[in-house]
Amino acid sequence: MQDAGFVRQAFASIARRYVVANHVLSLGIDCLWRRTTSKRIAKLAPKRVLDLATGSGDLAQAVQAACPDAKVLGADFSVPMMREAQIRHFHRLVAADGMALPFQDGAFDVLTVGFGLRNMASWPKALQEMSRVLRPGGRLFVLDFSIPRVPGIRQLYLFYLKHIMPRIAGWITCQRGAYEYLCGSIERFPSGKEMEELICANGFQSAHGTALTFGIASLYEAQKQS
């Protein structure tokens, strides 16, 4: 659970360098994770997709490219982050807080949230809102960082997360403090079975997580309870 005011301020401060920092810190692998997510979504042939916590719109654009017939909408509570999406020519955007979405019940077939749920003030409340705006049977895709479980890789990654990532991100964005928070939030965020249970306790069924790149990221797919 995070302090919304702090999170908003942190993203406003890194907005202009967010995409560059992402690609450098992940060596471009973040693009592959978004592509994997959009390929899965394309199989569902959705008509209405909400990308919550869209930020710079990278995931929204990947989903739109994979699903040309869908209407993909991005929503975020940070206007400076969404300005980056506009610069990247993604314009279907709405300013909205994940805790109280300005959409009718059942408005979407698919909802995606990439690296966003982790930063929200209440994970259960955010998931319940996501469930509310999905149609019965609609699908949720949560893409986020996780900590690898394989011994050796786990220790190496934790060292990178605590000591290297905030330093490199600090050089790129001049906002080391924001990345110290973001890196710390990854360790506190549930993953694997724990995340599947959290999703199923808040309006969804059959949540299933897939570890990506040794478990550095995870993609969870779930269906809205009917």
Ligand SMILES: C[S@@+](CC[C@H](N)C(=O)[O-])C[C@H]1O[C@@H](n2cnc3c(N)ncnc32)[C@H](O)[C@@H]1O
């Ligand atoms: C790490 S960025 C992710 C951007 C994008 N989804 C991606 O794949 O790179 C996290 C985004 O979550 C947004 N966010 C955090 N809490 C939010 C909330 N309660 N409601 C809406 N957006 C939120 C932030 O403003 C930020 O743009």
